[in-house]
Amino acid sequence: xxxxxxxxxxxxxxxxxxxxxxxxxxxxxxxxxxxxxxxxxxxxxxxxxxxxxxxxxxxxxxxxxxxxxxxxxxxxxxxxxxxxxxxxxxxxxxxxxxxxxxxxxxxxxxxxxxxxxxxxxxxxxxxxxxxxxxxxxxxxxxxxxxxxxxxxxxxxxxxxxxxxxxxxxxxxxxxxxxxxxxxxxxxxxxxxxxxxxxxxxxxxxxxxxxxxxxxxxxxxxxxxxxxxxxxxxxxxxxxxxxxxxxxxxxxxxxxxxxxxxxxxxxxxxxxxxxxxxxxxxxxxxxxxxxxxxxxxxxxxxxxxxxxxxxxxxxxxxxxxxxxxxxxxxxxxxxxxxxxxxxxxxxxxxxxxxxxxxxxxxxxxxxxxxxxxxxxxxxxxxxxxxxxxxxxxxxxxxxxxxxxxxxxxxxxxxxxxxxxxxxxxxxxxxxxxxxxxxxxxxxxxxxxxxxxxxxxxxxxxxxxxxxxxxxxxxxxxxxxxxxxxxxxxxxxxxxxxxxxxxxxxxxxxx
Ligand code: 5AD
Ligand code: SF4
Numbered sequence: 001x002x003x004x005x006x007x008x009x010x011x012x013x014x015x016x017x018x019x020x021x022x023x024x025x026x027x028x029x030x031x032x033x034x035x036x037x038x039x040x041x042x043x044x045x046x047x048x049x050x051x052x053x054x055x056x057x058x059x060x061x062x063x064x065x066x067x068x069x070x071x072x073x074x075x076x077x078x079x080x081x082x083x084x085x086x087x088x089x090x091x092x093x094x095x096x097x098x099x100x101x102x103x104x105x106x107x108x109x110x111x112x113x114x115x116x117x118x119x120x121x122x123x124x125x126x127x128x129x130x131x132x133x134x135x136x137x138x139x140x141x142x143x144x145x146x147x148x149x150x151x152x153x154x155x156x157x158x159x160x161x162x163x164x165x166x167x168x169x170x171x172x173x174x175x176x177x178x179x180x181x182x183x184x185x186x187x188x189x190x191x192x193x194x195x196x197x198x199x200x201x202x203x204x205x206x207x208x209x210x211x212x213x214x215x216x217x218x219x220x221x222x223x224x225x226x227x228x229x230x231x232x233x234x235x236x237x238x239x240x241x242x243x244x245x246x247x248x249x250x251x252x253x254x255x256x257x258x259x260x261x262x263x264x265x266x267x268x269x270x271x272x273x274x275x276x277x278x279x280x281x282x283x284x285x286x287x288x289x290x291x292x293x294x295x296x297x298x299x300x301x302x303x304x305x306x307x308x309x310x311x312x313x314x315x316x317x318x319x320x321x322x323x324x325x326x327x328x329x330x331x332x333x334x335x336x337x338x339x340x341x342x343x344x345x346x347x348x349x350x351x352x353x354x355x356x357x358x359x360x361x362x363x364x365x366x367x368x369x370x371x372x373x374x375x376x377x378x379x380x381x382x383x384x385x386x387x388x389x390x391x392x393x394x395x396x397x398x399x400x401x402x403x404x405x406x407x408x409x410x411x412x413x414x415x416x417x418x419x420x421x422x423x424x425x426x427x428x429x430x431x432x433x434x435x436x437x438x439x440x441x442x443x444x445x446x447x448x449x450x451x452x453x454x455x456x457x458x459x460x461x462x463x464x465x466x467x468x469x470x471x472x473x474x475x476x477x478x479x480x481x482x483x484x485x486x487x488x489x490x491x492x493x494x495x496x497x498x499x500x501x502x503x504x505x506x507x508x509x
Contacts, residue, residue: 011124013039014048018065019056021303022235022264023087025206025215026113027054030086032205033113037120041207045073050082050123052106055089057230059405063089070101077103082123082187084108088234092408094192105187111221111236112191113201119189126187195221195236202241212454212488213299214258216249217241218287219265224306226333227344227412228373228404231266238267242275243282247290254296259488260454261291263302269309285313292323298490299454299470301325307332308346312358319363326364327397327472330355331371335390336383339376344411349390356394367397367471374431375404375424377415384427391434395442397471398501399435403428436500443498450494450508451475455485465507467493474502482509 013034017027030052031041042048053069056062066089077083084106085097091109098104106123108116193199200220208214221236222229250261265271273281282290292300300323305314307330318324330352334340337348359366372387391399403424406413419427453467453475465484467475477493478484484507485491492508 011039011049012042012047013050013052014042014045015052015054016069017054018062019054019058019088021215021262022217022266023054023056025217025264026087026110026201028208028215029113029201029203029206030054030116031207031209033116033203034120035207036205037117037124039120045076045081048081050084051076052084052086055085055087057088057092057234057407059402060407061405063092067100070104074101074103082106084123086110086113088230091192091234092230095190098188106189108189108191109193110234111193111195111197111199114199114203115191115193119191122189123187126189193236195233197236198239200239200241202245208253208258211256212258213260213262214253215262215264216246216253216291217264218246218284219268219271222266223270224267224308224346225344225411227342227415228376228407228410230407230410233409235266238270238272240272240274243273243287243290244276246287247294250291250294250297254294257296259297259490260299260301261294261297263288263291263300265302266304267306267309268302269305269311269314283313285311285317288314288324289317289321292317292321297323299323299325301327301472303329305330307352307355310355315358315362315366318366325470325472327367327369327470328359329369329371332390332394333371333373334376334379334383335387336379339379339383339386342378342412342415343373343376349386352390353393365471367473368394369398369400369472370394370396372399372401372431373404374401374427375419377404377412377419378417379404379419379427384430387431388434391431391438395438396435397442397473398439399431401428401431401435439500440498443500443503446473446495446498446503448495450492451503451505453477453491453493455487455489455491457487458484465491467491469503475505476502477505477507479507479509482507 015027015031017023035041039050045051051073053066055066066085070083082105083103085104086108087110090097090107091111095107097107106119108119200217219238219240221238222232223238225232253261269284271284271287288300288302291297305328310330318326332352333343333345335349340348356368359368374384403421404419451469453469455465455467457466459466464476464478467477469475475493475495493505494508495503495505497504
């Protein structure tokens with residue numbers, strides 16, 4: 001590839017991604033950055049020189065996954081493979097990761113991705129230096145702070161001025177530390193910005209892995225500090241990209257043949273255009289409409305929305321611009337005002353329902369999905385029942401429901417009256433069963449209707465195509481008596497059967 005830095009034999013990497021769409025898209029940027037640095041992506045851990053995990057810490061279960069993976073492949077370190085932890089767990093745990101998984105060489109938090117190229121160069125240089133060096137890996141028992149006092153440790157600080165200004169050396173720096181020749185295999189590089197970073201992870205080297213649908217980040221970080229949520233600590237403060245740069249990326253994608261764009265952010269509704277004359281700065285709804293008007297773009301989605309910042313102008317934009325999909329994901333979390341208050345969600349049940357009413361009053365039929373947490377500390381049976389009545393009132397198209405999971409640093413950690421896990425599990429079952437009934441009843445409304453779908457896959461075993469409607473519903477369909485459409489094409493499908501989580505139908509020719 002032209003412009004790719006090549007030094008020595010080509011290094012390979014394996015990357016596994018956990019968590020949300022933001023992480024999936026960050027991984028696309030990480031892949032692009034690595035390829036630009038001369039690495040080649042491989043499909044198995046065994047083939048890779050560098051093994052990376054892009055991690056999620058939204059719930060404890062997600063966080064534990066990465067430590068299991070690291071333990072599973074620990075023995076491969078003896079073959080000279082390097083391990084890196086990226087993303088939210090990296091940001092949250094920082095250099096503690098080296099204590100828990102001493103074979104890790106690289107820790108790069110989600111607020112520090114823009115440092116990745118320089119970190120990769122450091123890693124590569126360290127590896128090149130190690131070629132031919134005696135291979136004596138030693139498991140490190142010291143924590144970072146103790147390590148930095150070790151006399152045989154080299155610390156390369158590319159930002160000496162900042163350190164001289166007295167900032168904590170372990171925060172906001174990229175550091176490369178290695179033990180002397182005896183332990184030359186042990187390389188440790190960290191990038192851990194604090195939440196005050198103003199930088200976004202922008203790169204021209206994004207390696208999108210779907211040629212039809214692509215993500216564009218419009219805002220990073222979150223300033224909402226919901227009481228249960230670790231995101232403001234892992235992804236830093238809210239910072240928006242300029243609308244000019246978002247639109248330039250959208251046009252570029254359209255030129256490359258993409259027809260669907262998904263605008264991403266932890267809270268897209270609090271988008272604030274940071275540049276240009278005040279009059280020309282775009283609100284979120286204006287940006288949404290402008291992306292929807294880019295020639296060649298047939299579908300625009302956005303996620304995630306926060307009810308507090310969700311305005312009527314978004315519904316007006318969906319009504320006015322046909323390319324904007326008729327689907328809104330609006331996490332409610334609870335139907336109880338007391339619990340919403342304790343969660344610091346900044347809206348009441350009534351205000352949430354008001355936003356639902358705005359959508360229902362729109363010209364198009366907007367599908368509405370949500371997130372719900374059960375078993376928040378102190379949630380009573382009656383408060384949980386209020387969440388169930390909210391489901392009845394709204395009749396969501398789909399919900400994502402979770403048992404509350406205590407997270408480090410979050411205000412909810414100090415709340416009393418934890419709900420026992422089996423009670424959380426019971427509430428989750430009740431919630432999901434109720435929602436399933438709602439979806440079965442709701443999906444019957446689609447029988448006999450025709451939807452336009454984008455074709456996402458073909459299943460040869462069933463001779464069936466997988467499509468997705470503008471409302472974000474999966475529609476599996478057959479193409480009787482003819483060749484079916486290509487993946488990435490748009491097709492008209494008449495719905496002939498419905499299930500709780502999908503529809504089925506036939507291609508209209
Ligand atoms: N425990 C359980 N679920 C959580 N979520 C966020 N933090 C937690 C937590 N600590 C859920 C919320 C959010 C979704 C992405 O994850 O419902 O909307
Ligand atoms: Fe977390 Fe709340 Fe921010 Fe969403 S809005 S990322 S739930 S703190």
